[in-house]
Amino acid sequence: MDAVSSRSANGVGTGGATVRGLQCRECGQMYPTEPIHVCELCFGPLEVAYDYDAIGNRISREQIAQGPSSLWRYKLLLPIEGDRIVDSQAGFTPLVRAHNLGRALGLRNLYVKNDTVNPTFSFKDRPVSIASTKAVEFGFDTLACASTGNLAGAVAAHAAIAGLKACIFIPADLEPSKIVGAQAYNPTLVAVDGNYDDVNRVCSEIAEEYRWAFVNINMRPYYSEGSKTLAYEVSEQLGWRIPDHAIVPIASGSLFTKVWKGFGELVKLGLTSPGTPRMTGAQALGCSPVVTAYDGHTLNVEPVKPKTIAKSLAIGNPADGYYSLRIIKESGGVACAVDDGEIVEGIKLLARTEGIFAETAGGVTIGVLKKLAESGVIDPDELVVAYVTGNGLKTQEALTGALIEPIQVRPSLRAIEEALALRAEPAAAVA
Amino acid sequence: MAKQRMKFTFPPDLVTQPLIYNMGKEFHVVTNIRRANVSRDRGWMILEISGGDAEIERAVTWAKDQGVRVDPIEGDIVAG
Numbered sequence: 252m253d254a255v256s257s258r259s260a261n262g263v264g265t266g267g268a269t270v271r272g273l274q275c276r277e278c279g280q281m282y283p284t285e286p287i288h289v290c291e292l293c294f295g296p297l298e299v300a301y302d303y304d305a306i307g308n309r310i311s312r313e314q315i316a317q318g319p320s321s322l323w324r325y326k327l328l329l330p331i332e333g334d335r336i337v338d339s340q341a342g343f344t345p346l347v348r349a350h351n352l353g354r355a356l357g358l359r360n361l362y363v364k365n366d367t368v369n370p371t372f373s374f375k376d377r378p379v380s381i382a383s384t385k386a387v388e389f390g391f392d393t394l395a396c397a398s399t400g401n402l403a404g405a406v407a408a409h410a411a412i413a414g415l416k417a418c419i420f421i422p423a424d425l426e427p428s429k430i431v432g433a434q435a436y437n438p439t440l441v442a443v444d445g446n447y448d449d450v451n452r453v454c455s456e457i458a459e460e461y462r463w464a465f466v467n468i469n470m471r472p473y474y475s476e477g478s479k480t481l482a483y484e485v486s487e488q489l490g491w492r493i494p495d496h497a498i499v500p501i502a503s504g505s506l507f508t509k510v511w512k513g514f515g516e517l518v519k520l521g522l523t524s525p526g527t528p529r530m531t532g533a534q535a536l537g538c539s540p541v542v543t544a545y546d547g548h549t550l551n552v553e554p555v556k557p558k559t560i561a562k563s564l565a566i567g568n569p570a571d572g573y574y575s576l577r578i579i580k581e582s583g584g585v586a587c588a589v590d591d592g593e594i595v596e597g598i599k600l601l602a603r604t605e606g607i608f609a610e611t612a613g614g615v616t617i618g619v620l621k622k623l624a625e626s627g628v629i630d631p632d633e634l635v636v637a638y639v640t641g642n643g644l645k646t647q648e649a650l651t652g653a654l655i656e657p658i659q660v661r662p663s664l665r666a667i668e669e670a671l672a673l674r675a676e677p678a679a680a681v682a
Numbered sequence: 683m684a685k686q687r688m689k690f691t692f693p694p695d696l697v698t699q700p701l702i703y704n705m706g707k708e709f710h711v712v713t714n715i716r717r718a719n720v721s722r723d724r725g726w727m728i729l730e731i732s733g734g735d736a737e738i739e740r741a742v743t744w745a746k747d748q749g750v751r752v753d754p755i756e757g758d759i760v761a762g
């Protein structure tokens with residue numbers, strides 16, 4: 252398949268608009284589909300609004316099944332209006348029936364969505380697939396973001412595929428090794444000298460001044476829609492069912508709110524039987540503004556200064572924190588945080604039970620899953636899906652000192668037998 | 683004339699102060715509040731400040747010195 256494909260994925264052409272426009276989440280004002288993200292009236296965030304009747308006329312389980320084995324099989328549910336897609340073949344990652352982990356936690360119906368195996372090893376390839384496709388559609392020549400890790404890699408790779416320039420902003424004090432996974436794709440890398448708040452402010456100003464596609468600023472309404480595919484896939488992989496309970500990590504809350512939106516759309520379109528999942532948000536204790544608000548019974552999120560090994564979730568002032576809290580409340584889920592030790596334990600538990608090596612964000616999800624299973628918040632028979640969104644090779648330093656050391660031996664059969672106590676247990680020897 | 687959109691978050695001791703009024707008196711800036719949520723012990727405000735670049739900067743620095751937290755309306759932009 253062409254990397255930048257001018258064939259429409261799924262055999263679905265662009266005739267018949269499925270997108271109504273952008274709509275303000277606060278005041279409801281409609282806007283045309285342009286690279287804008289803020290309502291002119293109330294400065295509220297904009298979101299893509301669809302014509303579900305038009306989509307309903309064209310979409311079906313069969314039509315989806317005929318599509319490519321990537322997130323583009325759901326193109327009709329994505330805000331794409333042109334023919335050209337930027338295709339990294341992201342998505343359609345495994346949904347693992349987690350028997351071993353389930354047994355360890357006393358859960359009989361547990362699944363893990365293994366999104367560690369995307370092209371740049373995190374779920375960020377999903378939103379960035381959409382953001383880069385829209386950037387091409389809008390005629391931008393530069394794809395930009397501010398990131399300390401996963402988003403940087405996804406943006407740099409998709410810019411490479413699309414033939415766009417990539418411009419990536421990082422805080423100057425970031426260790427260079429953090430960004431190698433992005434540097435490999437040859438982006439322009441800008442280290443901004445200043446504290447975290449300075450970097451946030453200056454990037455917001457850049458997005459205002461320059462005609463660049465800043466994926467999580469002016470492209471955010473489109474970007475965030477890509478995460479809905481994590482709901483579509485899970486449902487399709489479950490045989491078009493809605494899980495009882497989804498455990499989703501929260502940084503800005505974009506992923507969390509879009510997984511909820513995705514399940515809701517499937518029900519609205521009659522692609523699944525009615526039902527809503529309980530939506531549970533997982534955060535690291537060292538950066539848990541949403542959990543703090545949840546525990547305090549308020550929808551007001553107080554910004555915090557992050558201090559956690561889960562760097563990919565370290566957003567102290569989450570744009571979608573308020574919306575995430577509303578969903579948690581409406582869906583009957585909870586918000587829960589785990590400390591750094593529990594995150595490391597979560598990573599190790601998932602690896603040794605299911606053979607999946609996740610980064611710290613996955614440790615947060617599994618840590619929270621374990622905590623809620625043990626405290627009875629999760630029922631043993633609930634159909635639970637734990638979202639594991641990034642690859643462990645990205646945060647290896649988080650496991651320093653927490654893993655078993657190799658057994659040192661001399662190069663002799665005898666020495667190895669002794670070290671492994673093979674002679675002592677003849678029954679365990681190779682048959 | 684520049685315009686900047688931002689979010690002000692007020693700590694409890696500032697919630698009852700006429701801070702926006704004072705800022706307009708102290709500096710040559712015009713404030714236009716678009717959305718706000720103020721309760722007895724906390725509050726936030728999403729507003730647009732217009733004026734000269736340097737004057738906006740001075741006004742915002744002053745607000746921060748008073749104890750206001752100032753953020754982009756987009757929330758945190760540096761992502762993982």
Ligand SMILES: Cc1ncc(COP(=O)(O)O)c(C=O)c1O
Nearest residue numbers: 502503504505506563640641762
């Ligand atoms: C691996 C991983 N999981 C989850 C998230 C959460 O993303 P969001 O900002 O959409 O809440 C991030 C964000 O950077 C991430 O890198």
Ligand SMILES: [Zn+2]
Nearest residue numbers: 275278290293
């Ligand atoms: Zn509005």
